[in-house]
Amino acid sequence: MGIATDIILLVVAAFFCGLLLQRMGQPLILGYIIAGVILGPHTGGLTVSGIHEIELLAEIGIALLLFALGLEFSLKDLKPVKMVALVGTPIQMALTVGLGFGIGHLMGLGWKPSLWLGALVSLSSTMMLLKTLMNQGWLGTLSSKVMIGMLIVQDLAVIPMIIILPQLNDPVVGLPALGFAVLKAGGFLAGMILFGTRLLPRLMSHIARLGSRELFLLAITAIGLGVGYLTHLAGLSFAFGAFVAGMVLSESDYGHQALSDIIPLRDLFGLLFFSSVGMLFDPAFLFGHIREVLLLVVTVCIGKGLIFALITRVFHYRNVIPLAVGLGLFQIGEFSFVLARVGLSTGSIDNDLYALVLTATILSMMLTPLISGQTAKIYALKKRWFRHEKLESSNIPDHGYESHAVIVGGGRVGFQIAQILKRLNLQFIIIELDHRRFEKAKATGMSVVYGDAGQEIVLEAAGIKAATLLIVAIPDLMATRSTIVQSKRLNGHLKIVARASGPDYFDEMKALEVSQVVLPEFEASLEMARQSLLHLKILPTEVQRLTDTIRQELYAVLFNTNDSYNVLSQLRGAEQQFDLQWIRLSLESPLANRSIGESEIRKTTGVSVVGVVRDGQLKPNPDANFVLKTKDLVAIIGNDSNREVFCHMAASSS
Numbered sequence: 001m002g003i004a005t006d007i008i009l010l011v012v013a014a015f016f017c018g019l020l021l022q023r024m025g026q027p028l029i030l031g032y033i034i035a036g037v038i039l040g041p042h043t044g045g046l047t048v049s050g051i052h053e054i055e056l057l058a059e060i061g062i063a064l065l066l067f068a069l070g071l072e073f074s075l076k077d078l079k080p081v082k083m084v085a086l087v088g089t090p091i092q093m094a095l096t097v098g099l100g101f102g103i104g105h106l107m108g109l110g111w112k113p114s115l116w117l118g119a120l121v122s123l124s125s126t127m128m129l130l131k132t133l134m135n136q137g138w139l140g141t142l143s144s145k146v147m148i149g150m151l152i153v154q155d156l157a158v159i160p161m162i163i164i165l166p167q168l169n170d171p172v173v174g175l176p177a178l179g180f181a182v183l184k185a186g187g188f189l190a191g192m193i194l195f196g197t198r199l200l201p202r203l204m205s206h207i208a209r210l211g212s213r214e215l216f217l218l219a220i221t222a223i224g225l226g227v228g229y230l231t232h233l234a235g236l237s238f239a240f241g242a243f244v245a246g247m248v249l250s251e252s253d254y255g256h257q258a259l260s261d262i263i264p265l266r267d268l269f270g271l272l273f274f275s276s277v278g279m280l281f282d283p284a285f286l287f288g289h290i291r292e293v294l295l296l297v298v299t300v301c302i303g304k305g306l307i308f309a310l311i312t313r314v315f316h317y318r319n320v321i322p323l324a325v326g327l328g329l330f331q332i333g334e335f336s337f338v339l340a341r342v343g344l345s346t347g348s349i350d351n352d353l354y355a356l357v358l359t360a361t362i363l364s365m366m367l368t369p370l371i372s373g374q375t376a377k378i379y380a381l382k383k384r385w386f387r388h389e390k391l392e393s394s395n396i397p398d399h400g401y402e403s404h405a406v407i408v409g410g411g412r413v414g415f416q417i418a419q420i421l422k423r424l425n426l427q428f429i430i431i432e433l434d435h436r437r438f439e440k441a442k443a444t445g446m447s448v449v450y451g452d453a454g455q456e457i458v459l460e461a462a463g464i465k466a467a468t469l470l471i472v473a474i475p476d477l478m479a480t481r482s483t484i485v486q487s488k489r490l491n492g493h494l495k496i497v498a499r500a501s502g503p504d505y506f507d508e509m510k511a512l513e514v515s516q517v518v519l520p521e522f523e524a525s526l527e528m529a530r531q532s533l534l535h536l537k538i539l540p541t542e543v544q545r546l547t548d549t550i551r552q553e554l555y556a557v558l559f560n561t562n563d564s565y566n567v568l569s570q571l572r573g574a575e576q577q578f579d580l581q582w583i584r585l586s587l588e589s590p591l592a593n594r595s596i597g598e599s600e601i602r603k604t605t606g607v608s609v610v611g612v613v614r615d616g617q618l619k620p621n622p623d624a625n626f627v628l629k630t631k632d633l634v635a636i637i638g639n640d641s642n643r644e645v646f647c648h649m650a651a652s653s654s
Contacts, residue, residue: 006048007057010275013039026369029127029334032271033362036278043283054276060225061273062338063242064266067224069155070246071259084315085149092150092311093157096122099303103296109353112168116349119161120340120357121300125333125365126151132328132369143324146312150329158335159240165339166346184234192227192244204254213261220258221265223249239338256436277337281362285355296360301367305330320375328372331364332357393449393461394442401427401447405469406462408453408483410437413499413520414473418446429462454482456490464490472498477505484512503554517555526551539644540581580610581643583650585632591649592632597624605649606642611635 017038018031039048048054097118104114129151133144200223207219224245231241249255286293309326317325340357343349349357405421407414410432418441421428430446431453432438441448451458453474464470470487472480480498487494495515500506502519509517526547533543585592591599596609612619612626613633619626628634636646 036275040279061269607638
């Protein structure tokens with residue numbers, strides 16, 4: 001099967017390696033790299049045959065990685081830390097390039113390979129850091145925002161480095177070529193902005209109106225890879241074109257949907273990219289050049305970490321932040337692979353330097369979770385204040401809330417719940433990990449905390465110890481479990497309402513002592529069934545009884561040991577005997593233009609009128625002198641036969 005067999009082997013190996021690394025608390029990327037090492041040509045045993053073909057597919061992974069980066073790119077992300085990101089990061093990169101240049105000089109390299117070495121080690125790993133921060137629960141802290149802001153600028157710097165560095169092979173010829181490349185890049189960027197603002201929105205709007213999810217995914221993939229190919233034909237970087245396409249598309253109304261659709265495809269091809277990196281790892285090279293590798297890893301990690309900490313300190317960040325940034329961004333990043341491939345293909349660096357950087361990069365990425373995880377312990381030796389690092393929050397009073405609700409997830413479900421609580425003037429705090437949703441809730445004046453609700457520090461910021469209710473509105477079971485476990489540990493008296501994907505998770509929710517579980521898809525199916533039965537002329541009371549019975553049967557499986565729920569089910573059954581029903585009076589109804597007393601409604605039909613809606617206004621508990629009019633919406637209670645008699649009187653003149 002050739003390349004198909006190779007891809008199957010890689011995916012299967014990556015799955016098991018990723019599963020193992022996930023259980024060990026390490027990022028999946030390391031599992032992908034290890035899978036590549038196992039199946040690579042340097043380790044013996046089972047080996048993929050089409051390594052070159054895998055590398056070609058990995059180029060698509062690089063393009064999709066940069067395309068997604070362009071889709072995610074927004075100047076709003078840099079606002080809270082804009083000075084250290086926009087000014088501090090270029091300084092950091094310049095200092096790290098100087099560090100790498102010095103290391104190259106000590107290793108006996110020429111000035112061009114030394115400069116390339118400095119450029120390669122100046123970049124840190126965005127994907128590795130994000131995965132590490134998620135695992136450690138520090139997303140949302142100020143230190144994490146500083147790191148992410150600096151990483152965004154680093155990732156953007158890859159583009160000009162890809163264009164500029166290859167031109168240094170022959171400075172005399174390269175300077176005019178560099179100027180021409182800059183002009184081409186500027187012209188292409190201007191053309192893409194024109195295309196993106198004029199034609200792209202119309203194209204995406206037309207595709208979206210067709211209603212095909214597959215066609216939409218195909219369109220955004222074609223845009224990203226197609227524009228990248230055009231830049232390749234123009235003599236520019238394929239990855240540069242993909243990034244610009246993503247950046248332009250992010251400004252359209254469909255940028256967010258495009259990003260959510262492209263992420264699975266990016267991750268799949270990203271697997272091939274990181275696996276291909278692992279295939280290039282040569283254990284024999286590591287043992288044969290152990291001194292050079294260790295020198296590079298130790299010097300870069302220590303020197304780069306100190307540079308990051310110093311830059312952060314210069315920009316007036318104190319407490320744990322310089323330490324966290326230094327221990328989080330010391331590694332060499334995945335975009336160094338991209339840049340190193342460019343250097344190797346253009347003859348700017350040789351195979352030995354490429355292998356040296358590749359080996360050092362893999363080792364430094366593997367060290368990231370271990371070293372970054374020591375931040376709290378190291379800082380605790382000086383001060384125990386670290387656990388109280390202030391999270392980004394909004395609209396929460398200094399004294400906090402008492403007996404409030406905590407809503408986990410500010411998406412469509414959570415945000416709607418919050419709006420209802422807000423309308424009732426009830427106190428609540430939203431916890432949201434998506435920064436766009438955080439900003440949306442913040443703009444509406446809601447109390448919101450940015451961070452991962454599965455982490456203790458985030459829950460404490462939301463006042464979980466003083467809360468009475470936890471509403472988990474996120475669909476992911478793993479995140480739900482983590483959130484509930486941490487919340488119950490901090491507040492054992494907390495009532496919990498949670499969302500679940502299906503009845504299969506009832507046992508899990510029961511074990512977590514959840515007070516109430518809601519199945520959104522099940523509730524939607526009941527409502528659709530209710531509306532359908534009404535159109536099929538089934539009596540509303542029968543429809544209501546049927547849907548309530550089905551709901552009780554399902555949820556009773558979860559709450560069959562809960563006495564209060566059993567009592568509630570019995571009350572609902574008794575309620576069917578005098579169910580409330582809304583009836584509209586027709587033009588021919590004998591009840592119209594007569595008072596309730598004149599019509600003797602209670603005597604002739606057996607029902608009681610408990611409310612009337614007229615001209616959009618509710619008139620509750622009308623007395624016997626209240627005159628009914630045509631088109632009134634009348635609320636009645638009574639048994640089935642009584643309500644049926646009233647329905648006939650309200651609908652006809654007989």
